[in-house]
Amino acid sequence: MPLDQSFIGHTYEFPPYLVGREKIREFAAAIGAGDPLHHDVEAAKAAGYPDVVAPPTFPIILTMPALWKLVFDPALGIDYSRVVHGDQRFVYERPVVGGDELVVVTHIDEIMFRSGNDFLNTRQEVRTTGGEPVVTVFHKTVVRGDNA
Amino acid sequence: MSLVNLELGQVLPEQVFRVTREDLVRYAGASGDFNRIHWSDRFATSVGLPGVIAHGMYTMALAGQAVAVWAGAADAVVDLGVRFTRPVPVPDTDEGTSVSFTAVVKSVEPGFATLDLTAVCGGEKVLAQARAKIKQI
Numbered sequence: 001m002p003l004d005q006s007f008i009g010h011t012y013e014f015p016p017y018l019v020g021r022e023k024i025r026e027f028a029a030a031i032g033a034g035d036p037l038h039h040d041v042e043a044a045k046a047a048g049y050p051d052v053v054a055p056p057t058f059p060i061i062l063t064m065p066a067l068w069k070l071v072f073d074p075a076l077g078i079d080y081s082r083v084v085h086g087d088q089r090f091v092y093e094r095p096v097v098g099g100d101e102l103v104v105v106t107h108i109d110e111i112m113f114r115s116g117n118d119f120l121n122t123r124q125e126v127r128t129t130g131g132e133p134v135v136t137v138f139h140k141t142v143v144r145g146d147n148a
Numbered sequence: 149m150s151l152v153n154l155e156l157g158q159v160l161p162e163q164v165f166r167v168t169r170e171d172l173v174r175y176a177g178a179s180g181d182f183n184r185i186h187w188s189d190r191f192a193t194s195v196g197l198p199g200v201i202a203h204g205m206y207t208m209a210l211a212g213q214a215v216a217v218w219a220g221a222a223d224a225v226v227d228l229g230v231r232f233t234r235p236v237p238v239p240d241t242d243e244g245t246s247v248s249f250t251a252v253v254k255s256v257e258p259g260f261a262t263l264d265l266t267a268v269c270g271g272e273k274v275l276a277q278a279r280a281k282i283k284q285i
Contacts, residue, residue, distance in 0.1 A: 023178075030178035031209040032165065035222035047223065056212040056225040060205050061180055081195070085204050087277070089229030138229070 002113035003120065003143065007076055012106040014066035016129050021098035023061070024054045031055060044097070051098030058096055060088075063124045063137045066104040070122065071141070078120075078143055086119070087140035093133045101129045104137075116145035152220040153285040154261045160251040163214045167202055167236065168244030175206045189240070201235040207247060207274060208232075211265055214249040218263065219282040226260070227281035230267075234274045245269060251280075259283060 021041070028038035036043035037053045044052045071078050096102070103126070110121035124137040154160075172186050181203055184191035189199045208230050216222045238244050251263040265278035 027178045030171075030174045031206070031213055033209075033213050033216070033222065035216065037222040049223075053223050055209065055216075055222070056228045057205060057209040064179075064181065064205075085232055087229065087231045088205070088208060090225075090227070092226045095223050140231075 003076060003078065003111050003118045005111050007108050008111050010070075010108045012066065012070050012073075014062070014069060014104040014106070017062040017102050017104070019054065019096055019098055019100040019102060021052050024052045024058065024096075024098055027058050027061065028055055031057075041098075049095070049097050054096035054098075056090055056092070056095075059090060059102075059126055059135055059137055062102060062104055063106075063126065063139070066106050066124060067122060067139055067141075070106055070108065078118075082144040084142040084144060085139075086142045087138070089138040091136045091138070093135065096134060100134065102126050102134060103129055118143040118145070150220055151224060151283055151285050152218075154218075154253045154256065154263075156253055156256050158253040160218045160253070160263070162248055162250045163217060164246050164248045165210045165213075166244055166246050167206070167210075167238055168242070169200065169238055169240050171244070172200065172202055172206065172238060175203055175209075179203065179205065181205065197235065198237050200238055200240070202238050202247075204232040204235075207236055207267060210247060211249060211267060211275065211278060211280070215251070215263065215265070215280040215282060218251060219284065221283070224282040224284070225280055226283060227279070229280075230265075230278040231276040232274070233276045234269075234272050236269045236274050247274065254279070256284075 112119040120141040247269045254264045255262045267275040
């Protein structure tokens with residue numbers, strides 16, 4: 001069943017996420033990213049950063065739970081078992097670093113019903129609690145229809 | 149590492165990443181994504197998958213890592229986007245599977261280059277429209 005298009009333009013806010021130095025190290029280690037910028041505070045400082053630098057896909061740790069808030073919104077009525085991750089994109093103002101306290105606002109930019117499937121396009125603006133833009137995260141979700 | 153200067157049309161050397169079940173468990177813990185399709189064969193097959201598959205975001209993270217190596221700096225990526233087209237099945241063996249990445253320089257502008265990436269697992273492309281914009285000299 002097509003999703004309710006009146007949800008286009010809705011926004012969802014998520015409480016602040018404090019980026020931990022050890023979380024960056026753990027995430028970097030899990031993806032085989034051994035560069036000192038991710039692990040060594042002195043190396044990060046020498047490169048002009050206040051603390052270790054997160055790898056490019058690190059923000060998924062906070063943007064995915066923020067997206068679930070929308071996917072599990074009973075008013076929108078998405079059948080989670082039919083959700084497929086379609087596209088993902090990160091557009092940076094600057095890298096995420098240890099100590100950042102980040103707020104995610106999720107915007108529903110587009111809802112389309114095509115060939116029996118729903119397509120839900122979201123944009124997540126990730127800023128510091130001080131209002132500095134850090135990264136914009138685009139996510140395309142496909143909700144498979146009955147025949148797909 | 150330091151930034152490099154890439155030329156339009158330049159083909160970047162292939163990078164191959166081995167992916168095992170252990171890697172998926174570690175990524176699940178690091179990322180907080182505990183979806184059972186990434187660690188339970190019983191669950192994965194019950195929803196029509198061939199077995200446990202890698203997190204799409206793990207494959208994307210490896211793409212980001214490959215780009216950082218080509219770019220010569222771990223903080224070079226300013227834009228990274230992919231479309232997930234095929235799952236990456238990860239058998240429960242010591243070898244697991246592997247994903248290989250190649251790239252070609254699609255455009256250059258002062259201070260930046262844009263790469264078109266290809267990610268292959270088991271002879272099949274697993275990402276489409278995979279693109280990265282990086283800082284360069």
